[in-house]
Amino acid sequence: MAVVETRNLVKVFKQGELGAVNNVNLETREGEFLVLLGPSGSGKTTLLRMIAGLETPTSGEIRIGGEVVNDLTPRERGIAMVFQSYALYPHLSVYDNISFPLKAQKVPRPQHRQKVEWAAELLGIKHLLTRKPRQLSGGERQRVALARAIVREPRVFLLDEPLSNLDAKLRASAREELEQFHDRIKTTTIYVTHDQVEAMALGERIVVLHQGEVRQIGTPKEVYDQPADTFVATFLGSPPMNLLEFSDVIVGFRPEAFLPAPLVPGAAAVEFRYRVNYVEYLGAERVLYGSLEDAGFESKEIVSRLSWTMPSGYDAGTVHDFSVHEADLRFFDKKALKRAQPRPYPWR
Amino acid sequence: MALEDRRLGAAMFAPAAAYIALLIGGPFVLAVMYAFTDARIGTQGFHYVGLENFRSILQSPSFHAAVRNSIVFTVVAQIIIIVCSTVLSIALEKPFRGRKLVRFFILLPWVVPISLGAIGWKWILDSIYSVITWVLVWAHIYTPYSAPMWLGEPHLAMTSVILVHCWRLIPFSTVIMLAGLTAIPKDIPEAAAVDGAGFWRRMFWIDIPMMAPIIWVAVLFGTIFTFTDMTVVYILTAGGPFDSTQILPLLAFTTGIQGSDLAAGAATSLFLVPVLVLIAYFMLHAARRAEVT
Numbered sequence: 001m002a003v004v005e006t007r008n009l010v011k012v013f014k015q016g017e018l019g020a021v022n023n024v025n026l027e028t029r030e031g032e033f034l035v036l037l038g039p040s041g042s043g044k045t046t047l048l049r050m051i052a053g054l055e056t057p058t059s060g061e062i063r064i065g066g067e068v069v070n071d072l073t074p075r076e077r078g079i080a081m082v083f084q085s086y087a088l089y090p091h092l093s094v095y096d097n098i099s100f101p102l103k104a105q106k107v108p109r110p111q112h113r114q115k116v117e118w119a120a121e122l123l124g125i126k127h128l129l130t131r132k133p134r135q136l137s138g139g140e141r142q143r144v145a146l147a148r149a150i151v152r153e154p155r156v157f158l159l160d161e162p163l164s165n166l167d168a169k170l171r172a173s174a175r176e177e178l179e180q181f182h183d184r185i186k187t188t189t190i191y192v193t194h195d196q197v198e199a200m201a202l203g204e205r206i207v208v209l210h211q212g213e214v215r216q217i218g219t220p221k222e223v224y225d226q227p228a229d230t231f232v233a234t235f236l237g238s239p240p241m242n243l244l245e246f247s248d249v250i251v252g253f254r255p256e257a258f259l260p261a262p263l264v265p266g267a268a269a270v271e272f273r274y275r276v277n278y279v280e281y282l283g284a285e286r287v288l289y290g291s292l293e294d295a296g297f298e299s300k301e302i303v304s305r306l307s308w309t310m311p312s313g314y315d316a317g318t319v320h321d322f323s324v325h326e327a328d329l330r331f332f333d334k335k336a337l338k339r340a341q342p343r344p345y346p347w348r
Numbered sequence: 349m350a351l352e353d354r355r356l357g358a359a360m361f362a363p364a365a366a367y368i369a370l371l372i373g374g375p376f377v378l379a380v381m382y383a384f385t386d387a388r389i390g391t392q393g394f395h396y397v398g399l400e401n402f403r404s405i406l407q408s409p410s411f412h413a414a415v416r417n418s419i420v421f422t423v424v425a426q427i428i429i430i431v432c433s434t435v436l437s438i439a440l441e442k443p444f445r446g447r448k449l450v451r452f453f454i455l456l457p458w459v460v461p462i463s464l465g466a467i468g469w470k471w472i473l474d475s476i477y478s479v480i481t482w483v484l485v486w487a488h489i490y491t492p493y494s495a496p497m498w499l500g501e502p503h504l505a506m507t508s509v510i511l512v513h514c515w516r517l518i519p520f521s522t523v524i525m526l527a528g529l530t531a532i533p534k535d536i537p538e539a540a541a542v543d544g545a546g547f548w549r550r551m552f553w554i555d556i557p558m559m560a561p562i563i564w565v566a567v568l569f570g571t572i573f574t575f576t577d578m579t580v581v582y583i584l585t586a587g588g589p590f591d592s593t594q595i596l597p598l599l600a601f602t603t604g605i606q607g608s609d610l611a612a613g614a615a616t617s618l619f620l621v622p623v624l625v626l627i628a629y630f631m632l633h634a635a636r637r638a639e640v641t
Contacts, residue, residue, distance in 0.1 A: 054538050075544035087539035091557045100553070104544035148543070 002065035002078075002155040002188055004028045004051060009060035011046050011212075019058065020046045022212035031186045033179075035203030037193060039235065043212035044192045045160055051190065052081050052158050064156060075104070080149035081158040084165065086141045088133040094120075094144050095129040101152045119147040122184070139170050150185060157189040163198060175201055196236050200224070208232050226330075227252075230337045233330065239287060239303045241330070249340060250332040255287070255305040257328035261321035263310065270329065274302065274322040276314050284308050293319060382614035389608040401615035411616065413591040414599040421510060421581075421595055422574045428514045429570050430563060433521035438555060440522070441529050458519035466583035469512045473498035473584065502592035505585050509593050513580050517573060521566040528562025529555075561634065568631045575623060596620055 004027070011021040021043040028034045036044040049055040051062055053074035062069050069077050080101070088097050098116045107115070120126040123143040133141060142162055149157060162178075163171045179202055182189055193199055199206050200220040208215045208223055208231075216228035227233035227241070233252050234240040241252045261271055273293035280287040288304040291297065304322065306314065314320060326342075333340040383401055387394035405411050440451060457465060472479055481495040490496070498508045532555075540554045556563075578597040581587060587594035587602065596619060604613015 052542055054541065074542045075546070079542065081539070081542045083535045083539055085533060085535055087533065087535040089536065089540075089554060089558075091560070092553075100540070100545070101543040103553075104540070104546070104549055152544075 003030055003063075004156055004188060004190060005061075005063040006047070006051070007061040007063070009047070009050065009062065010058045011043070011050060011055060012058045019043075019212050021050065021057075023060070024209075024212070024214055026207055026214060026217060028188050028190065029204075031188055033182050033189045033191065033202060033204045035191045035193060035199040035206045036209060037196060037199040037203075037206050037235075038209035039194055041211075042194075042209040044194075044209050046212075047209070048081075048158050048160055048190060048192050051156075052079055053077050078155040079158055080152070080154035080156075082142075082145045082149050082160065082162045084161040086133075086145040086162075086165075088141060088144055088148075090133050092132075093129065094125065094131050094133070094136070097133065097144055098129075098148045098151050101148060105152055107152065115151050116147075119151040122150070122181075123147045138166050139174060142166065142174060146181070150187075154187065157187050159189065159191045161193055162191075163193075164195070171198075178202060196238070200236075208235065210235070226339070228339055230332050233332070239305070242302050243332075244292075244297060244300065244302075245334065248334050249343065250334055250337070252330040252332060253324045253328050255303040256307075257324050258302065258304040258322055259306070259324075260310070260314070261323040264323035264325050266325075268326040269323040270326060271321055271323045272302075273319060274304070275319045276316055277301075278316055279314065286314070288314055379614040379617055382611050383618050385611050387610040387614075389605070389610055394611070397611070401611050405612060405615055405619075410591050410594060410599060414587075414594045414596045414616075415619070417506070417591075417593060418575060418595040418597075420506070421513070421593075422571060425510050425513050425517070425574050426567060426570050428510070429517050429521050430567060432514070432518050433525055433566065434556065434559070434563065436518070436522045437525035437529055438551070440526060454522060455519045457516050458523075462516065462577075462579045463583060465516060466512065466580050469508075469515075469580075470499075470584055473508050473512075475500055499585050500589055502589060505589060505593050509581050509584055512584060513574060513577070516580065517570055520573070521570055524566045524569070525559060525562055528559055528565075531562075532558050564634050565631075568627055568634065571627055572624065575627075576620065 006024050006026055009021055009024045010019050012019040024043075024047060026034075036047060038044045046055060050057050051064075053069070053072060053076075057070060064077055064079070074081075089100065092100065095116055098119055099112045102112050102115060116129070117126065120129060123146055125140060125143045125147060128136065128140060128144070133144065136144065142165075145162070163174050166174055175198060182202075191199075191202060203220055205217060205219055206223050207217045208228075210231050216223050216232045218226070218228075223232055224236050227236065230243060230250060230252070234243065237254060239255050241254050242258060243250050243252045258274075261269065274290050275293055276288050276290040278289040280289070285308060286306045288306065290302055290304070291300060292302055329342065331340040331342050332338060382394075384396055384398060385394040386397050386400075436454065440447060440454070471477060475497045478495075478498060480498065481490070481492075484490045485492050485495060496504055499505050536558065537550060537554060540550045545553065576597055578595065578601055581593050581595055581598050582601070585593045587598050596616065600613045600617035600620075602613075603609050603616060607613070
């Protein structure tokens with residue numbers, strides 16, 4: 001187990017172009033599950049590959065366990081990585097795949113079988129040891145890749161979108177297994193994903209990346225409830241946070257906080273006239289897409305999320321009073337797009 | 349529509365079928381026929397003689413030498429070619445400054461017409477004008493009178509012929525293997541690096557096993573090109589000295605065409621068939637395997 005740190009880490013692929021990773025500073029905690037979250041092209045995979053030693057930083061420092069590892073090869077860093085494609089060796093059996101790191105690291109041969117069986121047992125793939133990767137399902141391949149990663153007990157685990165090749169149902173169960181797996185082995189883990197649900201479910205802390213820069217680091221609750229800027233506010237949450245521009249401030253509120261007026265009692269409620277244009281029925285909830293009747297906001301789409309327990313009657317074409325509690329409003333500076341101090345209503 | 353499609357398909361296929369029938373099928377049938385007759389160039393008509401041609405060929409010392417040399421020539425050349433082109437393709441896969449230029453120069457021997465290349469080598473290895481000899485004399489390794497005759501001494505001649513043939517075929521194998529190497533997903537060697545494999549382990553445990561199917565294809569093609577090729581030997585040594593570089597296709601050519609004994613030449617060339625059939629079988633097998641994966 002070890003702490004991974006990056007200091008002013010920069011990666012520029014083409015000279016003169018914007019860096020794929022720009023001045024990233026972060027530090028994991030001992031045994032933490034840290035998720036790097038961002039849209040494609042945000043530099044999260046490049047960042048992970050630099051930590052793994054597969055990509056050389058343009059500038060900056062990477063430390064693992066307090067030691068600068070910039071000039072170390074991947075094998076000297078004591079890390080293990082699970083690739084998006086799993087990158088199993090197709091010509092080797094599952095057993096040989098899992099024992100490959102042991103051979104490569106010159107672990108004495110008599111220990112191999114015991115260690116491979118330990119890893120296979122942990123991941124429930126002991127019955128597959130003689131098979132070849134192509135005879136395995138997606139979920140089984142993912143487990144083999146994980147077993148290959150843990151077998152030599154690395155200091156740090158790096159996972160690059162390991163669930164993205166699984167179908168939706170399998171992904172949910174694999175996510176849960178990953179979580180339990182981390183609870184058992186307690187190795188510092190850095191996990192890359194573009195899927196916010198995965199990030200929220202798995203991460204002890206989430207690093208939100210955009211265009212190579214860290215936008216926010218925080219617990220899932222922090223990044224969701226207290227977004228640092230409008231990017232984080234709209235990237236997390238599905239559907240994303242509603243943003244309304246006023247003269248010098250942007251006001252945001254989550255769709256689930258934008259509710260029929262009778263449901264938001266008290267003086268702290270901020271009221272809008274809301275025209276419902278379209279309703280999406282999702283079983284446990286309804287998502288309303290509409291616009292505000294208030295002057296200046298007619299063209300802006302505003303989304304509301306109603307749980308199935310709430311009253312019906314909010315059909316397309318109808319107009320209602322909707323409210324947001326003042327505590328659920330988030331304010332952003334209009335120029336910097338960063339979080340700003342809350343202000344009393346009205347904002348004009 | 350189905351009928352039209354089928355007609356179009358037949359039309360597209362016809363040139364290839366005609367080509368094979370006229371230029372490969374025809375001569376092959378003739379060769380089989382002539383092998384059992386006493387046909388000669390410049391005479392009309394021929395008679396059926398049964399297995400007489402095969403009997404006399406099997407007793408000929410030239411034929412024995414040719415079979416032995418063909419095997420040595422093919423096997424040794426293939427080993428050198430595969431080792432060199434595997435190393436070259438691995439070296440050329442990673443981008444570096446001037447890689448395109450290096451690739452161009454390596455490919456050059458394959459692009460040069462085979463006879464021109466061989467004639468160039470004939471001069472390089474010539475008994476009087478050889479630049480190699482000149483350099484060795486200049487470096488005081490040999491005197492002008494003791495210098496080796498590259499094409500005039502049996503073992504040296506065979507070595508020279510094999511090396512020239514390798515020079516010609518290595519680019520071809522390298523290109524095949526480069527294509528195969530680029531087809532290996534990039535993250536597999538990366539996974540091996542993260543798993544802690546050094547250069548040699550990666551090479552022998554990951555790169556080469558994963559290249560195996562493509563190496564196999566290169567070996568099959570190379571074997572055909574080597575086993576049936578006579579140009580290099582014909583131009584450099586014409587099978588000499590004392591049959592020490594005599595090979596089957598050249599023997600068939602010299603007996604059948606230059607020696608006018610069409611029947612014996614045809615019978616000699618038929619000995620190539622079993623080997624080629626075997627290679628064709630493996631080739632189809634390899635092609636099918638490549639399709640599946």
